[in-house]
Amino acid sequence: MKWRLIELETKNAFEAMAYEEALAESVAGGMNPTIHFWRWKPSAVSIGKFQSMEDDVDIKNCEKQGVDYIRRITGGGAVYHDYDGEITYGIVAPETILSKDITHSYKEISEWVINGLKTIGIDAEFKPINDIVTKGKKISGNAQTRKNNIIVHHGTILYDVNPEKMFSLLKVNDEKIKDKLISSAKERVTSVKQNSSVGYEETYYAIKDSFLRSKEYFKGKWTDREDKRAEELIKTKYKTKEWNFER
Amino acid sequence: MPESCHKVCGGKLVKIRVEFNNNKISKIKITGDFFLHPEETLILIETNLIGKELSECEETINETLKNNNAIMYGIDSVSVSEMIKVAFNEVAFD
Numbered sequence: 001m002k003w004r005l006i007e008l009e010t011k012n013a014f015e016a017m018a019y020e021e022a023l024a025e026s027v028a029g030g031m032n033p034t035i036h037f038w039r040w041k042p043s044a045v046s047i048g049k050f051q052s053m054e055d056d057v058d059i060k061n062c063e064k065q066g067v068d069y070i071r072r073i074t075g076g077g078a079v080y081h082d083y084d085g086e087i088t089y090g091i092v093a094p095e096t097i098l099s100k101d102i103t104h105s106y107k108e109i110s111e112w113v114i115n116g117l118k119t120i121g122i123d124a125e126f127k128p129i130n131d132i133v134t135k136g137k138k139i140s141g142n143a144q145t146r147k148n149n150i151i152v153h154h155g156t157i158l159y160d161v162n163p164e165k166m167f168s169l170l171k172v173n174d175e176k177i178k179d180k181l182i183s184s185a186k187e188r189v190t191s192v193k194q195n196s197s198v199g200y201e202e203t204y205y206a207i208k209d210s211f212l213r214s215k216e217y218f219k220g221k222w223t224d225r226e227d228k229r230a231e232e233l234i235k236t237k238y239k240t241k242e243w244n245f246e247r
Numbered sequence: 248m249p250e251s252c253h254k255v256c257g258g259k260l261v262k263i264r265v266e267f268n269n270n271k272i273s274k275i276k277i278t279g280d281f282f283l284h285p286e287e288t289l290i291l292i293e294t295n296l297i298g299k300e301l302s303e304c305e306e307t308i309n310e311t312l313k314n315n316n317a318i319m320y321g322i323d324s325v326s327v328s329e330m331i332k333v334a335f336n337e338v339a340f341d
Contacts, residue, residue, distance in 0.1 A: 049286050052278045055262065075320075077260075077280030102284060102318065129282065129320045146284060247278050 001097060004220035005212065006036035008087070008204055013044035013068040016088070018233035020152060021073060022226045023092045028148040031223070033093030035211050037204065040081040040088065044068035045169050048076040048143070052247045058171045067169055071244045074143035074154065076130060078170055085160035085191070087204055089113075089211070091153045098151050106130055106142060109153055113140050116210030117157075120198045137190035157207060158191040159200055259321030263330045272296050272304075277327065282320035291315060301335055304328040 011019065016038055023034055044067055045057050053059070053069065056078045062069050067080075081088065091098075091109055099105040110126040117124045117132075117139070124134040132140035142155035163185040172181060192203050222230070237243050261279035265272055275293050283289055292311045299307050308324035311317070 048280050050278055050283065050289060051280060052262070055278065073286070075280070075282035075286065102320075143282070145286060247276065 001216075002032055003093075003212070003215050003217040004032040004034040005208075005217050006034060006220060006222065007208075008037040008039065010041045010083075011038045012042060013040060013046065013070040013081075014234045014238040015230065016040060016044075017046075017070055017072065017238045018230040019222065019226065020090055020092070020154065021233055021237075022229035023090070024147055024150050024152045025229060026223065026226050027092045027094065028150045031226075032218075032220070033097060034091070034220070035217075036090045036092075037208065038088050038090070039083055039086065040068075041083050042066050042068055043083045044070060044081050045078055046070050046072050046081060047078045049073060049145075050075055050247060051078060053245050056171055058169055062169050065169070069244065070238060071246065072143065072154075073152065074145045076141070076143040079141060079156060080166040080169055081156065082160070082162065082165070084200070085158065085162065087157045087159055087200070087207060089155055089157070089207065091151070091211075093151055095146065095149045095151055102144070102146075103128060105151060105153070106144065109155070110140075110142065112211045112213075113155065113157065113207065115213070116207035117192075119206045119210065120192070120196045120203060122192065122195045134190060134195060137188055139190050139192070139195070157203070158189065159203055160193045161185075161189055161191045163189065261322055261326065261330060263327065263334055265331055265334045267335060270300055272299050272331070275331075279322065281322035283322075284318050284320075285315065288312065288315045288317040296331075301328070301332055304331050 027033060045062060047053060047056055049072060057069050099108055107126050110132050113132055114124045122134050124132050124139055127133045130142045131138050140155055140157045144151055144153035163182045167182050259279055259281040261281060264276045266274040275296050292308055295307050295311050296304060305324045305328040308327055
C-alpha cells in the first residue's frame with residue numbers, strides 16, 4: 001500500500017491534535033497510511049490523556065509566555081513543544097501494515113527514527129516503553145493510540161532543549177525541588193544540537209528520508225474532508241474546557 | 248480528596264485521589280503519565296472500583312482489563328491497589 005507523505009508544516013496545538021484525529025478517521029475510511037511532520041506555533045505544552053491539566057501545567061505561566069496547552073488522545077507525560085527545539089512526526093496506519101503488538105510497533109517506528117539519527121552521526125537506541133536514547137539520555141519520546149484497528153502514533157525529536165523554560169511551564173508541587181528537577185532533566189535529556197552540528201532542516205530531511213526508506217509513497221496534502229473535519233474537532237473538542245480539563 | 252502520589256516501577260508517575268465511605272471507595276480519580284489501551288478503560292476501572300473495599304481493588308482492576316481486552320503500560324493493578332491502600336491509611340490515621 002502506498003504511503004502518503006505530508007511534509008513538515010507549522011500548526012498550532014489545536015490544529016495539530018485535530019488533524020491527527022481527522023486523519024485517523026480518514027485512514028479508517030480508506031485513505032492511504034500517512035506520515036506527517038509538524039512544528040508547533042505558538043510553542044505548546046501537551047499533556048497525556050490521563051494527566052490533569054491543573055496538576056501538571058502552570059497555566060498562568062503558559063498564558064504569560066504565549067504558550068498553548070492541550071490534552072492529547074494518547075497517554076504518556078507532559079511535553080513542551082518548542083517551535084525551534086523540536087521536530088514532531090505522526091504516523092497513522094492500519095495495524096495490518098505495522099504491527100498489532102503495541103510494543104513491537106513502538107520498536108518498529110523507533111527504528112525509523114534511530115536510522116535517521118544515525119545518518120546525522122547520532123547513535124541511538126530504543127528504550128521501552130516509549131523513548132529513544134543516545135548515550136543514555138532521552139532524545140525522542142513517543143506515544144500511540146489505536147482506534148478501529150488504526151494506529152495513531154506520534155513522537156518528537158528534540159532538536160534543542162531548554163529545561164529552564166520547560167519547567168517554568170510545568171507545575172512542580174514543591175518549588176524547592178524545581179532546581180533539582182532542572183539539573184536532573186539536564187542529565188536525562190539531550191538534543192540533536194548537543195550531539196551533532198547539523199541544522200534543523202538537515203535533521204528533518206534525515207528523519208524524513210529514513211521514515212520513507214523502502215516505502216512506496218507520494219507527496220500529498222490534507223483533503224478537503226480532512227480540513228473540514230479538523231476544523232470541526234478544533235471547535236467541538238480540542239479548544240474546549242471539557243476536553244482539556246477532563247481530569 | 249485524599250491522594251496518593253507515587254512513581255511506580257517503570258518510571259511512570261501515578262496520582263490517585265480517593266474518598267471512602269464505610270471502608271468502601273465512594274469516589275476515585277486516577278491520573279498520571281502512564282499508557283492504557285484502549286484509553287476508555289480508565290473510566291470503567293474508576294466506575295467499577297466504586298463501592299469496593301481495599302481487598303477487592305486488584306481483582307476489580309484485573310477483571311476490567313480482561314473484560315475490555317485492555318493493557319496497561321507503566322502501571323499495573325498491584326501498584327494502583329497499593330496506592331489506594333496508602334490513601335486509605337492516610338485517611339484512617341488523620
